[in-house]
Amino acid sequence: MINLYPGTPQEILRPAKTGFIVATLVAALLLNLLPWAGWGLWVRPDFVALVLLYWCIDQPRKIGFGIAWVLGLLMDVADGSLFGQHALAYTIVAYAGIVLHRRVQRFSMTPQALHVVPLLLLNDIIVLLIRLAAGSDYPGYWYFLGSVIGGLLWPALSFLLKLPQRPRFDPDQI
Amino acid sequence: MEHTPPPFFKTGASPLVRLMIFSALSLVLLAADAGYKYLETLRQVAAVIIFPLQRIAAAPASLARGASDFFTAHSALRAENAQLRLDIMAAAAKAQQAKGLESENMHLRTLLEARQRIEDRSTLAEVLYAARDPFSRRIVIDKGAQHELRTGYPVIDGSGVVGQVTRVYPLLAEVTLITDKGHLVPVLNVRSGLRSVLAGTGVQGALELQFTALNADVQKGDQLVTSGIDGVYPAGLPVAEVVAIDRNPAQMFAKVLCRPLGSVTNYTRVFVVHAAVVIPPRPEPEAEKAPRGRKAARGSKGG
Numbered sequence: 001m002i003n004l005y006p007g008t009p010q011e012i013l014r015p016a017k018t019g020f021i022v023a024t025l026v027a028a029l030l031l032n033l034l035p036w037a038g039w040g041l042w043v044r045p046d047f048v049a050l051v052l053l054y055w056c057i058d059q060p061r062k063i064g065f066g067i068a069w070v071l072g073l074l075m076d077v078a079d080g081s082l083f084g085q086h087a088l089a090y091t092i093v094a095y096a097g098i099v100l101h102r103r104v105q106r107f108s109m110t111p112q113a114l115h116v117v118p119l120l121l122l123n124d125i126i127v128l129l130i131r132l133a134a135g136s137d138y139p140g141y142w143y144f145l146g147s148v149i150g151g152l153l154w155p156a157l158s159f160l161l162k163l164p165q166r167p168r169f170d171p172d173q174i
Numbered sequence: 175m176e177h178t179p180p181p182f183f184k185t186g187a188s189p190l191v192r193l194m195i196f197s198a199l200s201l202v203l204l205a206a207d208a209g210y211k212y213l214e215t216l217r218q219v220a221a222v223i224i225f226p227l228q229r230i231a232a233a234p235a236s237l238a239r240g241a242s243d244f245f246t247a248h249s250a251l252r253a254e255n256a257q258l259r260l261d262i263m264a265a266a267a268k269a270q271q272a273k274g275l276e277s278e279n280m281h282l283r284t285l286l287e288a289r290q291r292i293e294d295r296s297t298l299a300e301v302l303y304a305a306r307d308p309f310s311r312r313i314v315i316d317k318g319a320q321h322e323l324r325t326g327y328p329v330i331d332g333s334g335v336v337g338q339v340t341r342v343y344p345l346l347a348e349v350t351l352i353t354d355k356g357h358l359v360p361v362l363n364v365r366s367g368l369r370s371v372l373a374g375t376g377v378q379g380a381l382e383l384q385f386t387a388l389n390a391d392v393q394k395g396d397q398l399v400t401s402g403i404d405g406v407y408p409a410g411l412p413v414a415e416v417v418a419i420d421r422n423p424a425q426m427f428a429k430v431l432c433r434p435l436g437s438v439t440n441y442t443r444v445f446v447v448h449a450a451v452v453i454p455p456r457p458e459p460e461a462e463k464a465p466r467g468r469k470a471a472r473g474s475k476g477g
Contacts, residue, residue: 029227033228033231033303034235035232036303041308042308064192066196073203077221080314081309081310088204091197092197095189
């Protein structure tokens with residue numbers, strides 16, 4: 001892999017475990033299901049979309065449209081919203097992540113976050129369009145705040161999710 | 175197409191094709207759900223799958239609540255106890271009056287051969303979480319079809335109507351709050367006896383009295399109770415209080431803003447009333463010719 005930032009060393013990571021991917025997705029679903037209310041609701045990023053996007057960019061061979069779609073359906077049921085609105089949004093976000101993964105992987109954290117914010121906004125806009133078509137009111141600009149915060153969380157998220165893949169050095173072994 | 179070399183690695187359909195397939199599936203689901211409500215069984219199954227996750231997610235909040243209950247100060251408890259004792263005294267006096275009135279009422283009703291008001295059973299439910307969806311005002315409670323809840327049951331708290339059960343899962347139920355956009359409650363103004371329809375605006379803590387004539391007898395501070403003509407909400411439950419009236423002669427109707435009395439935003443427990451409302455038979459067609467009758471019928475349909 002070409003290193004665009006020669007100053008920063010590139011690590012060789014261990015492969016991601018499927019079990020870990022599933023666990024993080026379930027954790028994201030849990031975070032989404034927390035009883036958010038009031039302003040918490042506005043600043044809450046869509047954790048499922050965020051983690052899904054992370055794995056689509058990082059491990060596009062291990063995660064796919066089927067998982068994104070099922071997660072979307074579960075979110076729809078949990079929210080009691082129209083069946084398929086999150087499913088459609090997550091599918092499109094997963095597609096964008098899989099198509100862009102080679103490009104995004106080569107950037108450092110800040111430009112990566114700048115790639116992620118528009119994708120999360122796309123997720124919001126798809127849900128918004130479906131809701132407007134179904135007859136809801138436009139909720140205001142605050143609606144998009146969660147995605148920006150999701151972008152801010154991206155560096156921390158990728159640090160956390162990469163932890164199990166970092167090689168463990170054992171000085172006694174060598 | 176025939177001249178493209180075979181792929182080195184088998185990777186299945188291309189991402190674009192998969193995107194098309196799954197998007198089409200989602201759109202079919204959307205259309206089927208929005209237009210025909212075909213998918214309630216699928217929804218029930220998925221709801222049971224995520225039920226444990228929902229309980230786990232709701233656990234920290236209830237744990238924190240329990241902890242704060244545990245660490246309540248002794249003096250606070252004593253003060254609350256004294257206050258409660260006073261309240262009980264006041265309530266007892268009222269209850270005795272009410273008993274007298276009830277028997278009197280029953281007697282009068284039998285005299286009038288009117289329909290007896292059925293005493294409604296109610297279930298105490300805990301609010302698992304409030305609407306995470308910025309588009310609608312809904313809460314999810316921890317009682318469902320297993321506890322004999324049905325759609326349409328009104329949900330109240332200590333101070334007034336909170337909403338209505340709109341979707342029942344085996345172990346959970348979804349309650350649409352009265353502030354949800356498009357949710358209607360037929361109400362009665364306690365002071366003037368004026369009947370009208372209270373509509374949710376979708377904005378937290380704001381309700382609007384619909385179709386109020388410019389010269390209607392509505393004042394700031396008026397209490398609104400359910401009128402019971404919709405067959406959903408039992409009559410006489412407090413709903414809202416008028417907070418502002420804007421009588422603009424350029425408009426057809428006055429704009430009457432109300433505030434819900436039930437704490438629609440901060441609650442932990444609510445009552446679901448198993449309202450056994452018997453809808454009276456439809457009036458004869460002649461009655462519908464009168465404009466007043468038609469208006470009432472339209473209002474009752476939406477609730």
